[in-house]
Every structure is written in structure tokens, then in C-alpha cells.
Amino acid sequence: MEPEPGRGSAEPPRERIERLVAEGQMPRAAVEQVERLWQERLRHGVTMPNGELVRITLDDLYHVIVDSRIWRHPERIERAIAHVFEIRRSHSGRRQAFSRWTKGTKALLASIILEPGNRLWSLHLIDAKRMRRYTRRGGEIIWRQSERP
Amino acid sequence: MFVEPALPSGAVVHDEDLILYRALDRNEEPTGPVTGIEVIGFLEFDRWDSLPKLDLLWQLPGQEPLPLDELLRRLQRELRQQARQIASTA
Numbered sequence: 001m002e003p004e005p006g007r008g009s010a011e012p013p014r015e016r017i018e019r020l021v022a023e024g025q026m027p028r029a030a031v032e033q034v035e036r037l038w039q040e041r042l043r044h045g046v047t048m049p050n051g052e053l054v055r056i057t058l059d060d061l062y063h064v065i066v067d068s069r070i071w072r073h074p075e076r077i078e079r080a081i082a083h084v085f086e087i088r089r090s091h092s093g094r095r096q097a098f099s100r101w102t103k104g105t106k107a108l109l110a111s112i113i114l115e116p117g118n119r120l121w122s123l124h125l126i127d128a129k130r131m132r133r134y135t136r137r138g139g140e141i142i143w144r145q146s147e148r149p
Numbered sequence: 150m151f152v153e154p155a156l157p158s159g160a161v162v163h164d165e166d167l168i169l170y171r172a173l174d175r176n177e178e179p180t181g182p183v184t185g186i187e188v189i190g191f192l193e194f195d196r197w198d199s200l201p202k203l204d205l206l207w208q209l210p211g212q213e214p215l216p217l218d219e220l221l222r223r224l225q226r227e228l229r230q231q232a233r234q235i236a237s238t239a
Contacts, residue, residue, distance in 0.1 A: 066170075066185075067159055067160050068159060094190075121189065122187070
């Protein structure tokens with residue numbers, strides 16, 4: 001059942017994460033782990049298969065981990081960017097990248113929004129149905145990984 | 150904009166600019182109640198007809214409950230005004 005009415009808030013991601021930690025709704029250890037990962041592997045950017053570097057600021061990181069499936073598995077940020085297979089033009093100079101990789105027997109798909117200047121705006125896991133919908137009606141393809149023979 | 154109290158949530162990408170968040174089920178799939186919405190490029194957003202049709206009202210602290218589009222339009226007006234003020238003092 002939907003919450004009725006929803007009590008909402010519009011706050012910057014960093015403040016929201018800090019508040020969730022303070023309220024005990026998000027483990028501090030998880031946030032620290034994500035910040036450590038950023039320091040060690042993300043702060044200098046992650047390269048996509050087309051050779052472009054995606055830049056990730058700490059604020060971008062806090063925005064991306066709003067999705068629980070990312071903060072619980074922060075390694076997915078690097079994986080998703082490193083496994084981009086297609087990039088499309090989106091609105092206002094942004095680009096949308098699609099990514100696919102496997103973890104064990106599980107196939108994972110992601111949609112990534114890149115700001116002009118290659119800053120990471122968002123990174124979301126999507127399902128195969130959503131991916132098909134996008135690729136049917138999405139924007140102009142500006143890069144696609146060649147199929148391996 | 151997120152519903153409080155926060156629930157573990159995953160994104161459901163509605164379209165290129167609209168991300169809906171739903172509570173995660175035990176398989177980590179976002180199949181539960183709506184927990185939030187994100188509008189990319191919110192200050193310029195004008196595709197109000199593209200918003201997901203949700204049968205629930207949203208309420209910001211200190212304000213009355215409103216349908217999602219009304220609340221977002223109001224929020225956008227406030228943020229645009231703030232942006233103009235910041236630009237004029239810069």
C-alpha cells in the first residue's frame with residue numbers, strides 16, 4: 001500500500017545521507033566504505049570502454065548512493081562505467097550510457113546519465129525490459145561498442 | 150524528493166529525465182511502494198504530462214499535501230526564484 005499522503009523532502013544528497021546516518025536508517029560503516037572506495041578507486045575518474053574518463057566528485061557519489069542497491073554494492077559504480085556498451089545523446093547536452101556486466105551468474109544492466117564535461121550525474125540499475133524500451137525509442141546513438149567476433 | 154521515513158529503495162527509470170524510486174523487495178527488486186522521485190534538470194523541466202501517474206499526495210514539511218505535479222511546479226517556482234536571486238547578487 002502506498003503511503004498516503006507521502007511526506008516528502010527535497011534536500012541535497014549529501015545532507016540526506018548525513019541525516020539518514022544520524023537517524024540510524026543507513027549504516028555509517030556503509031557510507032564510510034563507499035567514501036573509502038571513492039578515495040581509492042573513483043576520485044580520479046573511471047574510464048569507459050570508448051576511452052573517455054567519467055569524473056566523479058564526492059557530491060556525485062552521495063547522489064548515486066541514494067539508490068540502496070548502489071550503497072550496498074558500491075563496486076557497481078566502477079563496474080557499470082567500465083562496462084558501458086552504448087552511449088546516446090540526451091537532453092541539455094547530457095548523454096545516457098548503457099552498461100551490462102555479470103556478477104557470478106547474474107547479469108546486471110545499468111543506465112548512466114553523464115553531464116556535459118563527463119561528470120557522473122546518475123547511475124541506476126535497470127531491467128532488461130526497460131533497457132529494450134530505451135534502445136527502441138532512445139536518442140541518437142553516438143557510440144556503440146563493436147561486437148566481438 | 151523522498152518519502153519519509155526512508156525505506157531501502159531502488160530506482161525505476163521512468164524516462165530519460167524522470168527517476169522513480171520504489172522500496173526494494175527481498176530480491177532487491179524495486180517492486181514496493183513509491184519512495185521518491187528525481188527529475189533530472191529540474192529547473193528547466195516542463196514535461197509535466199510525462200510525470201508518472203501516482204495515486205498519492207506529497208507533502209513538504211510545513212506545507213499542505215498536493216498531487217505530485219502541483220507540488221513540483223511550486224517547488225520549481227521557488228527554486229527558480231532562488232536561482233535568479235543568487236545570479237543577481239553574483
